[in-house]
Each structure stands twice: as C-alpha cells, then as structure tokens.
Amino acid sequence: xxxxxxxxxxxxxxxxxxxxxxxxxxxxxxxxxxxxxxxxxxxxxxxxxxxxxxxxxxxxxxxxxxxxxxxxxxxxxxxxxxxxxxxxxxxxxxxxxxxxxxxxxxxxxxxxxxxxxxxxxxxxxxxxxxxxxxxxxxxxxxxxxxxxxxxxxxxxxxxxxxxxxxxxxxxxxxxxxxxxxxxxxxxxxxxxxxxxxxxxxxxxxxxxxxxxxxxxxxxxxxxxxxxxxxxxxxxxxxxxxxxxxxxxxxxxxxxx
Amino acid sequence: xxxxxxxxxxxxxxxxxxxxxxxxxxxxxxxxxxxxxxxxxxxxxxxxxxxxxxxxxxxxxxxxxxxxxxxxxxxxxxxxxxxxxxxxxxxxxxxxxxxxxxxxxxxxxxxxxxxxxxxxxxxxxxxxxxxxxxxxxxxxxxxxxxxxxxxxxxxxxxxxxxxxxxxxxxxxxxxxxxxxxxxxxxxxxxxxxxxxxxxxxxxxxxxxxxxxxxxxxxxxxxxxxxxxxxxxxxxxxxxxxxxxxxxxxxxxxxxx
DNA sequence: TCCTTTGTCTCTATATTAGAACCATTTTGT
DNA sequence: ACAAAATGGTTCTAATATAGAGACAAAGGA
Numbered sequence: 001x002x003x004x005x006x007x008x009x010x011x012x013x014x015x016x017x018x019x020x021x022x023x024x025x026x027x028x029x030x031x032x033x034x035x036x037x038x039x040x041x042x043x044x045x046x047x048x049x050x051x052x053x054x055x056x057x058x059x060x061x062x063x064x065x066x067x068x069x070x071x072x073x074x075x076x077x078x079x080x081x082x083x084x085x086x087x088x089x090x091x092x093x094x095x096x097x098x099x100x101x102x103x104x105x106x107x108x109x110x111x112x113x114x115x116x117x118x119x120x121x122x123x124x125x126x127x128x129x130x131x132x133x134x135x136x137x138x139x140x141x142x143x144x145x146x147x148x149x150x151x152x153x154x155x156x157x158x159x160x161x162x163x164x165x166x167x168x169x170x171x172x173x174x175x176x177x178x179x180x181x182x183x184x185x186x187x188x189x190x191x192x193x194x195x196x197x198x199x200x201x202x203x204x205x206x207x208x209x210x211x212x213x214x215x216x217x218x219x220x221x222x223x224x225x226x227x228x229x230x231x232x233x234x235x236x237x238x239x240x241x242x243x244x245x246x247x248x249x250x251x252x253x254x255x256x
Numbered sequence: 257x258x259x260x261x262x263x264x265x266x267x268x269x270x271x272x273x274x275x276x277x278x279x280x281x282x283x284x285x286x287x288x289x290x291x292x293x294x295x296x297x298x299x300x301x302x303x304x305x306x307x308x309x310x311x312x313x314x315x316x317x318x319x320x321x322x323x324x325x326x327x328x329x330x331x332x333x334x335x336x337x338x339x340x341x342x343x344x345x346x347x348x349x350x351x352x353x354x355x356x357x358x359x360x361x362x363x364x365x366x367x368x369x370x371x372x373x374x375x376x377x378x379x380x381x382x383x384x385x386x387x388x389x390x391x392x393x394x395x396x397x398x399x400x401x402x403x404x405x406x407x408x409x410x411x412x413x414x415x416x417x418x419x420x421x422x423x424x425x426x427x428x429x430x431x432x433x434x435x436x437x438x439x440x441x442x443x444x445x446x447x448x449x450x451x452x453x454x455x456x457x458x459x460x461x462x463x464x465x466x467x468x469x470x471x472x473x474x475x476x477x478x479x480x481x482x483x484x485x486x487x488x489x490x491x492x493x494x495x496x497x498x499x500x501x502x503x504x505x506x507x508x509x510x511x512x
Numbered sequence: 513t514c515c516t517t518t519g520t521c522t523c524t525a526t527a528t529t530a531g532a533a534c535c536a537t538t539t540t541g542t
Numbered sequence: 543a544c545a546a547a548a549t550g551g552t553t554c555t556a557a558t559a560t561a562g563a564g565a566c567a568a569a570g571g572a
Contacts, residue, residue: 069384071327
C-alpha cells in the first residue's frame with residue numbers, strides 16, 4: 001500500500017453502498033472514528049471530480065454519475081452480452097430458475113451477468129454484488145479451484161456467518177472444497193441466503209486458472225436432491241459452451 | 257481542491273476510458289508527463305482496492321470490477337427503469353427514433369437512460385457518456401436553463417468543435433441559448449455527430465431548476481424541418497409525463 | 513548477444529496532510 | 543421561543559507522507 005492518502009480515501013468511498021447511500025461529513029467521521037476535517041477534505045475532493053455529489057438540501061454526499069461512466073466501460077470491456085448472456089438466458093428458460101455468472105475478484109466473487117427466471121418466486125441479486133468466496137455455491141465453486149495458499153489466506157482472514165448454515169469451521173470448509181474439486185460442481189442450500197439453493201460449476205481461463213463460475217439459484221423447495229443430477233447436466237452443457245467461448249477468444253480476463 | 261494526492265490520483269483515473277482502456281506504468285507516466293514512480297504508486301493503490309486490475313501477462317492496468325458495483329448502485333439510486341424508461345420506450349416506438357435522457361453533472365451532460373429505436377439505422381450512445389453542455393440538442397437544452405453565471409463560466413472555459421457545425425462563437429451561442437429558452441425546446445443537426453439530428457426538451461426539479469433533458473436523435477434525413485412540429489408534440493407529451501413523475505416524488509436528484 | 517524497456521523498490525528533501533480548535537448556520541429538544 | 547447541540551466548512555502548524563531521481567532485475571527486441 002503505497003499511497004496512504006489515496007488508500008484512506010478509497011476506504012471512505014466503501015462506506016457508500018446500497019444500504020448507506022448517503023453520508024454527512026460528521027456522520028461518516030463518527031462512523032469511521034476519524035476527524036471530520038479529514039472526511040470533509042476527502043469527500044469534497046471526490047465531489048470536485050464527480051465521483052460524489054452533495055445534496056444541496058441535506059448537504060449529505062452521495063455517489064455521483066461518474067460511476068455510471070466507469071461501470072459502463074467495465075461492462076463493455078467484459079463483453080458478455082453478445083455471446084454469454086444468450087446462453088445464460090436460454091439456460092434460465094430451460095430450467096426455469098435464475099442464472100448467474102460470478103467473477104473472481106480478489107477474495108470476493110462479483111456478479112457480472114444475470115439471467116433472471118420468469119417464475120414469480122425467484123432468487124434475485126443485482127449486478128456488481130460482492131460476496132466472500134467462502135459462502136454459497138457460486139463462490140465456493142471458485143474458491144475450490146484456487147491455489148492452496150489463497151484458500152488458507154481466505155480462511156485465516158476469518159469467516160462471517162451469513163446464515164446459521166454458513167460453513168465456518170475451517171476443517172469442514174477444507175472437506176467441502178475438496179469435495180467440490182473432486183466432483184466438479186457445488187450444490188448448497190441456505191448458506192448465503194435462507195432457503196435458497198445454489199448449483200454452480202467452474203469456468204477457467206486459457207491457463208487453466210479459475211476465473212468464474214456459472215450458477216443457478218432459486219427457492220429450496222424447487223430443487224430437491226433427486227432433481228440435482230438432471231439439472232446439473234443441463235447446467236454443465238451451457239457451461240461448456242461458455243468455456244469454449246472463453247478458450248476460443250483466449251479470454252482476456254484473469255483471476256485476482 | 258483540498259487533497260492534492262487524491263486529486264492527482266483521480267486525474268490519473270480519467271485516462272482510463274473506452275479508447276484507452278489499459279495503460280502500462282511508464283506509458284501513462286509519459287502521456288501525463290509525470291514521474292513513473294508516482295504513477296506506479298497511484299495505480300498499485302487503486303489496484304489493491306479493486307478499482308484497477310493488473311493484467312498478469314501484459315502487466316498493464318485496466319479498470320476493475322469495483323466500478324461495476326458502484327455503477328449499479330448509482331443506477332438503482334436514480335430509479336429510472338420502473339417508470340421513466342417505459343415512457344421513453346413507448347416514445348421511441350411511436351416516433352421510431354432513439355430516445356435519450358441526459359442528466360446535468362457539473363459542466364457536462366451524462367446519458368443516464370436510453371431507449372433505442374428498432375430501426376436498422378439509428379443513432380447510438382452508451383450509458384454514462386459525457387458531453388460538454390455547449391454541444392448538441394440534449395446538452396444545449398440543459399445549458400439554456402442554467403443561471404447566467406454558469407453559462408458564462410462554460411463559454412469562457414473554451415469551446416471545442418466536435419464537427420464543423422458546432423457553435424463556437426460566444427455571440428452565436430448566446431443567441432442560440434436565448435432562442436431555446438424562449439421556445440422551450442432545441443433542434444439541432446450535426447453539432448455533436450455528423451448528419452445526426454437532435455430534438456430536446458428540458459426537465460426540472462421541484463425548485464424549477466434544470467436537471468435533465470429528454471431528447472430524440474437519429475439520422476438527419478429522417479427529420480426534415482417540416483416534420484419537427486408534430487414530432488415535438490409527441491416528445492413534449494412524453495416529457496410532461498416524466499416531469500409529473502419528478503414532481504410527484506419531489507425527485508431527489510438535483511443539479512450540479 | 514547487447515541494448516532498451518518494463519514494473520518495482522529505496523532513498524531523503526520537500527510539500528502535503530492530520531487533527532485540534534474555531535466559526536457561522538441549522539437543527540433539535542424543551 | 544429559546545438555548546443547546548450538531549452541522550458543514552475553514553484555518554493553522556506540527557508531524558508525516560509524498561515526489562522524484564535513481565537503481566534494480568526481468569523481459570523483449572534487434
């Protein structure tokens with residue numbers, strides 16, 4: 001970490017999320033336990049570049065339109081809409097559940113593409129959502145294929161329970177990851193979100209490194225154990241198509 | 257501008273755009289005429305937060321997935337998809353041209369919502385695109401309603417010609433803005449993009465301040481002068497619906 | 513092969529930032 | 543209606559982080 005000022009500033013930015021979309025200067029300073037002068041300088045500098053915007057009535061700061069621009073650039077750069085999304089869409093229509101593409105980014109999985117089920121009851125996540133790699137089928141599928149030192153790093157960093165079912169014991173985690181690697185897929189229920197199942201398979205780059213996972217998810221009652229094998233087959237079929245696309249274009253995305 | 261380090265860093269970030277999506281350390285240092293040590297520190301700090309990502313093969317830096325997250329938050333916060341987009345969509349179907357919602361952000365207009373025409377030949381812009389307020393129907397419609405001191409500021413900052421038709425003479429600009437304000441709409445051809453017409457109307461917040469514009473755009477040949485009045489009527493009708501929505505929910509977005 | 517260019521790292525003089533205290537408004541509680 | 547508390551913004555100087563040159567090994571090209 002070379003630049004402390006920038007480092008602090010980006011840390012401040014992380015406090016702006018879906019749950020807390022706007023912050024007052026002193027409010028955020030208190031939350032972060034930092035002098036309000038510092039926060040003020042950071043927020044106003046971000047504002048002068050359009051990354052934050054100050055509500056003239058409440059004087060609070062919110063995320064600015066600049067992020068729309070950069071978000072779009074990243075989206076276009078990944079170029080998933082043309083080929084990958086249609087595959088996901090038809091998969092979601094066939095199995096009648098939502099389909100997600102989760103990308104590896106540091107120690108988290110990021111939802112980069114979504115094909116929603118047309119069912120009235122469905123599992124929904126929004127684009128760009130970040131989840132620790134140790135929780136849920138979509139992320140554990142990725143984690144299982146990481147180099148061991150990375151896995152250790154993640155486990156040592158501590159596991160936060162999302163639901164009572166989230167695997168938090170390191171020993172259990174190791175067994176689970178090994179199982180996933182052996183069978184080549186991951187099925188889990190209620191780990192990330194209560195009574196939601198997830199079924200995921202891995203995707204690799206041209207160097208055989210894990211870079212993403214393709215996952216279907218929905219309410220638990222629609223996916224009893226015995227239905228998993230046939231669903232898995234369909235999922236794997238779609239996944240192979242995507243994998244071939246990645247290989248063909250020696251997909252320029254990479255891990256970490 | 258309080259924090260110089262952060263200020264510089266954000267300036268560096270602006271070099272990552274659609275045309276130049278990836279930069280090497282020394283390459284960018286040369287481009288910005290800055291020591292490569294400085295650039296390295298900035299890029300690597302951004303990387304450690306997921307705002308940039310380094311390609312392990314080329315060692316170059318690119319925009320990271322973190323922007324997907326923030327971009328999505330901003331998008332959801334604006335909440336245009338539910339009510340405003342359908343209006344834009346049906347407008348685009350009725351007139352068979354693309355429809356854009358442009359938001360005021362500092363001295364620029366940002367494209368925040370798009371309803372594309374189904375025609376094979378159509379004008380296309382991507383989400384988050386930024387344009388100076390002095391060029392094109394969508395932006396000039398906004399600029400015309402800004403307080404005079406803001407207008408002066410923009411004009412004094414200098415006008416860059418996008419096409420030979422871009423109005424660059426301050427005198428002409430003043431006359432044009434006054435005309436727009438008087439008639440309540442703006443029609444222009446080829447100012448921003450060659451042989452593309454734009455027809456825009458303004459949108460205000462609850463304090464009667466300009467915050468956005470609704471614009472239709474397409475190839476010049478499909479919009480001869482005599483067709484403007486009838487198209488304008490349809491455009492204004494849709495615009496009124498959106499304006500009522502803004503009023504009703506005392507739309508929490510604001511200018512600058 | 514050698515020369516160039518790359519990202520990364522180390523060093524210290526120098527410029528920038530942290531943090532307390534202060535101010536003028538606004539908001540809150542009574 | 544009033545006082546007390548909280549707000550965003552500003553100023554100051556000691557303390558600290560950064561700029562920028564230079565060096566390095568690794569990689570690439572000629």
